[in-house]
Amino acid sequence: MSTGRFRSALACTCTSVLLAGVLAAEPAADPRVAALELELELARTRELYLLVDPAGRRLEVRARGIVLDAVEISDVVIQSVAPLLASGDPPSLRMPAVWHVTRAPEDTWRRVIAPPTLRPYSEEEEEPTPWPTGAGPKPTRTPTPTPVVVPPDYDLKLDSGWHVEVTSVAPSLLGSRLGGAIASGWRRLLGRPQPERPPRLVLVMGADDARRLRHLFVPGMAVLLAPAPAPTQP
Amino acid sequence: MQDVMPEVAGQVPQRPAPPAPRRAFRRGLLIGGGALTIAAAGLFALAVLGVSYASWEVPESPVVAGADDASAAAVARLDAKLAGLRPREPYVVIDTYNNRLRVHRRGELLRDAVCSTGSGVVLLDPRGERSWTFDSPLGERRVQRKVKNPVWAKPDWAFIEEGYLPPKDPNLRFDDFSLGDYALYLGDGYIIHGTIFQTLLGRPVTHGCVRLGDEDLEYVYRTVPIGARVYLY
Numbered sequence: 532m533s534t535g536r537f538r539s540a541l542a543c544t545c546t547s548v549l550l551a552g553v554l555a556a557e558p559a560a561d562p563r564v565a566a567l568e569l570e571l572e573l574a575r576t577r578e579l580y581l582l583v584d585p586a587g588r589r590l591e592v593r594a595r596g597i598v599l600d601a602v603e604i605s606d607v608v609i610q611s612v613a614p615l616l617a618s619g620d621p622p623s624l625r626m627p628a629v630w631h632v633t634r635a636p637e638d639t640w641r642r643v644i645a646p647p648t649l650r651p652y653s654e655e656e657e658e659p660t661p662w663p664t665g666a667g668p669k670p671t672r673t674p675t676p677t678p679v680v681v682p683p684d685y686d687l688k689l690d691s692g693w694h695v696e697v698t699s700v701a702p703s704l705l706g707s708r709l710g711g712a713i714a715s716g717w718r719r720l721l722g723r724p725q726p727e728r729p730p731r732l733v734l735v736m737g738a739d740d741a742r743r744l745r746h747l748f749v750p751g752m753a754v755l756l757a758p759a760p761a762p763t764q765p
Numbered sequence: 766m767q768d769v770m771p772e773v774a775g776q777v778p779q780r781p782a783p784p785a786p787r788r789a790f791r792r793g794l795l796i797g798g799g800a801l802t803i804a805a806a807g808l809f810a811l812a813v814l815g816v817s818y819a820s821w822e823v824p825e826s827p828v829v830a831g832a833d834d835a836s837a838a839a840v841a842r843l844d845a846k847l848a849g850l851r852p853r854e855p856y857v858v859i860d861t862y863n864n865r866l867r868v869h870r871r872g873e874l875l876r877d878a879v880c881s882t883g884s885g886v887v888l889l890d891p892r893g894e895r896s897w898t899f900d901s902p903l904g905e906r907r908v909q910r911k912v913k914n915p916v917w918a919k920p921d922w923a924f925i926e927e928g929y930l931p932p933k934d935p936n937l938r939f940d941d942f943s944l945g946d947y948a949l950y951l952g953d954g955y956i957i958h959g960t961i962f963q964t965l966l967g968r969p970v971t972h973g974c975v976r977l978g979d980e981d982l983e984y985v986y987r988t989v990p991i992g993a994r995v996y997l998y
Contacts, residue, residue: 560836561836561839561840563836563840564836564839564840564843567839567840567843567844567847568843570847571843571846571847571850574847574850575850577904577905577906578903578904578905579903579904579905579996579998585823586823586824592998594904594905594996594998595850595851595852595905595994595996596847596848596850596851597851597858597996599858599860599996599998600860600998607822607823608820608821608822608823609820609821609822609823610818610819610820610821611818611819611821612816612817612818612819613816613817613818613819614813614815614816615812615813615815615816615817616813619819621821624823624824638885640885641885641886641887641898642884642885642886642887643886643887643888643889644886644887644888644889644926645888645889645890645891646891646925646926646927646928647891648891648928649891649892649924649925649928649929649930650928650929650930651929651930651932652924652929652930652931652932652937653929654937679885679969702820707817707818708817708818708819708820709812709817710817711815711816711817711818712811712812712813712815712816712817713808713811713812713815714815714817715814715815715816715817716810716811716812716813716814716815717811717815718815719814719815720811720814725816728816728818731818733820742862743862743863746861746862746885746900746903747903747998749903760844
């Protein structure tokens with residue numbers, strides 16, 4: 532093959548590869564296809580992911596495409612900062628999309644134990660445990676369970692720039708809006724900077740559901756925003 | 766004969782003036798009402814000046830217009846790929862909030878057991894070196910090995926938690942009792958094992974391991990093969 536023909540063949544191949552890449556990168560037109568493509572990427576890892584279907588009012592805990600648990604959401608609200616007398620347009624909630632938790636709720640509920648000092652280990656000295664035989668080596672003690680109250684309301688920051696607020700109480704519309712606007716107006720009057728207020732997705736659910744999901748919202752947790760397909764039991 | 770009040774020409778009879786406390790009350794009402802109106806107007810002006818969160822309902826899921834055969838085929842293909850990722854052998858799902866362990870095979874529930882998972886307690890080493898958080902891990906793990914009559918080599922935290930310095934002699938770390946009759950090792954020190962604290966099953970009391978009652982543990986040991994997947998959430 533001559534150098535010229537080789538070059539043109541190479542150029543043709545490169546163009547084809549580039550075109551194929553562009554076409555492959557183009558998002559699927561059908562949102563169901565796009566959602567499945569995104570889920571497939573998540574399901575290829577060994578990590579959990581959460582599927583949030585805002586319109587279907589459903590949140591699912593998933594791994595490998597298996598629905599491990601599901602929570603019914605009683606209300607979903609999009610919130611964004613707007614002047615009091617102008618309604619404006621809601622921020623665009625692009626779906627399907629994968630968001631990742633970047634800031635989890637603080638673990639203020641955790642119990643912390645710290646022995647003041649450490650003494651050399653002695654088998655004889657070890658405290659007795661409720662072992663039925665009472666003889667032989669002692670099993671390890673178990674911590675006495677103390678009731679822990681995990682808060683049912685928390686706020687998450689995601690890499691999309693949105694916040695997700697999980698709450699057991701539906702947001703009051705007029706009262707909080709008026710109060711927030713007055714506080715904001717006062718700050719503006721005094722020339723103080725306004726706090727950062729990103730768009731929020733508020734998920735209202737039962738208090739126990741909110742508590743049992745809380746530990747799943749760790750930094751890095753993927754949240755797939757998509758219509759939930761027909762449930763697949765574990 | 767009736768007594769008639771004498772009328773004075775051109776004079777309208779006047780109402781008697783209210784007593785002083787009532788006048789003060791009315792004046793107070795006027796002043797208070799005025800002040801409230803001014804305050805409300807001020808607050809309203811501030812509210813107009815400021816911004817706050819407005820709420821919108823979430824729009825319905827977009828209707829797939831012209832979902833053609835190509836889309837349906839793509840959905841079917843992707844569904845099949847997703848289904849291919851699901852385990853075929855028995856697998857374990859552990860709900861760490863409700864302390865339940867379930868064994869499934871191809872979607873069928875084989876066993877639903879009460880277990881104990883991580884307490885969430887944070888242990889601090891008083892020497893300021895390390896800390897441990899007693900959470901059960903999240904995500905997918907695999908059963909790496911299964912052992913009958915397991916012996917536990919107690920890690921440092923097991924001593925520190927009880928106020929002891931971790932012993933230098935490794936023989937002092939062995940514990941023949943705490944793990945029960947069987948153990949399924951999940952890696953990184955996490956184990957599904959038995960317990961002598963049966964009354965605490967169903968409560969989050971462990972250091973991250975998953976404890977089961979004797980019968981459930983034996984069932985899991987016999988049903989779940991090495992390499993089986995364990996999903997903790």
